[in-house]
Amino acid sequence: GQYAKPRSSDTETRGGVTLPVYRGDLVNRQAFEAEERVPDPALLLRGYERAGLTINFIRALIDGGFADLHHPEYWELTFARQTPVADEYHAMVRSITESLHFIEALTGGSIPEMNRVDFYTSHEGLSLHYETALTRRVPRRQGWYNLGCHLPWIGERTRAVDGAHVEYFRGLRNPVGVKIGPAITPAELLRLLEVLDADREPGDTVLIARLGARQVRQILPGLITAVAESGHRPAWVCDPMHGNTVCTASGRKTRHFEAILDELLDSIDIHESLGSWLAGVHFELTAENVTECIGGASGVRETDLDTAYHTLCDPRLNYEQAMEIAFAIAKRLERNRPVNGTPSHPAA
Incomplete structure (x- = not known):
């Protein structure tokens, strides 16, 4: 951004x-x-x-x-040790460490997959001059690939079906994403999918819903139902940040932690009720101790925003707020743990 x-x-x-x-x-x-x-x-x-x-x-x-799970101490930030989420974080670390030791005791050795991670990159493909310069044919593969990132996505403002961005994206072999806001209709979304997901490859297109906490329950069910009935099988992602941006009386852009969390948890509930599955989440966050979003256990207030408001773009969750969101997601997904080998609801 x-x-x-x-x-x-x-x-x-x-x-x-x-x-x-x-x-x-x-x-x-x-x-x-x-x-x-x-x-x-x-x-x-x-x-x-x-x-x-x-x-x-x-x-x-x-x-x-x-990224080695054997060394979680690498991840801790000094300033976060006395925060309200510190105890919960340390309990999680102990649980991971104990589980890892138990698995390795059963297998009789170290598990290489626990020592490192694969990582992937994604960004909005807004500047077509930049994106096209990084678009290439790849040896031993068919089609054109954007080599600037693994998953390029189209923003809410540039997703017109007859626009230049959709025309560029439809020619890529990368998986591609598209942001969808509250103005989109089911019919418009299906027209987008007919262009971007012409091959109907499951998961190859990512729908990133940014509807806002006040509107998600009214809008998201109709979109999920229409897409499911069409035969398309995109991956659904929740962006609870952009639909919840507000301006203070002084003109500062900010976001309320509670609205972010509400949209996220409501989205999980809606997908579950419709037999769908929320495949991912999109956050804007930083490990810095900023004061850009209001609320959370740290109690950032509107009057605190000027204390450490560093962004030149959109307000971000700070370290503590991001950890609190992560714990909330983990607790919510605990409800979907398999019981006797059977998930609590089906994946789409």
């Missing part, structure tokens, strides 16, 4: 001065100065370089044992 931002207006006005809007670090610069808002093609290369650096850093962490 920091590198390519969809905008509702082409210009921004401050103090009687109007300039082109900031479109993200792939396009222009954030400072409110005329020369900084001029599109700069060199920023496309800088974005590519920083993406490469980030991926290589993640690879180095994994190779160095950061």
Whole structure:
């Protein structure tokens, strides 16, 4: 989001001065100065370089044992040790460690899969100049692949069936995602799927619902039902962030933790009631101790936002809020544990 931002207006006005809007670090610069808002093609290369650096850093962490379940102490942040979720986190770590030791005692040795993880990348394919430059044919495979990430997705504002983004995405062999907001109708969603999921490959298309806590129960059931009856089998994902963004009286964008959690848990309930399955979640979060989202066990209030509001894009969950969400998901999914080998509800 920091590198390519969809905008509702082409210009921004401050103090009687109007300039082109900031479109993200792939396009222009954030400072409110005329020369900084001029599109700069060199920023496309800088974005590519920083993406490469980030991926290589993640690879180095994994190779160095950061993801090894035998060493959960690698994951802990010093400032989080005295937070309300610390005790629950440490209990979870003890449970994982005990389970791991038990499994290894049964198998008589270490399990290599516990030492590292595979990781995959995803981003909104907003800047088609950038995306097409990274689109290639791959040896010994048919079709075109976007090599900039594993899962590119289309945003809510650029998902028009006859638009350039859908036309580009329909030619990719990657799995592709599409954000769907409260304005979409079942008929419109089916038209999108006919273009993006023409082969009806199960799970090859990802529907990322961002409906908002107030509307999810009214809108999501009709979408799930229409898609199921059509024969398409996409993977459903919940984005409880973007439909719950609000502005404070001072103009700060923020999100309420309780609204985020409500939309997420409601989505799980709706899928379960319809015999469907929520395949994933989408969050904007950081390990930093920021104050950008209101609420949660840490008690961030609206008056606290200016304490550590660092984002230039959308407000993010901080470390503690993210952990609290993770625990809530785990507790909710505990209800779906198999009983005598039978899941509590079927997967779609």
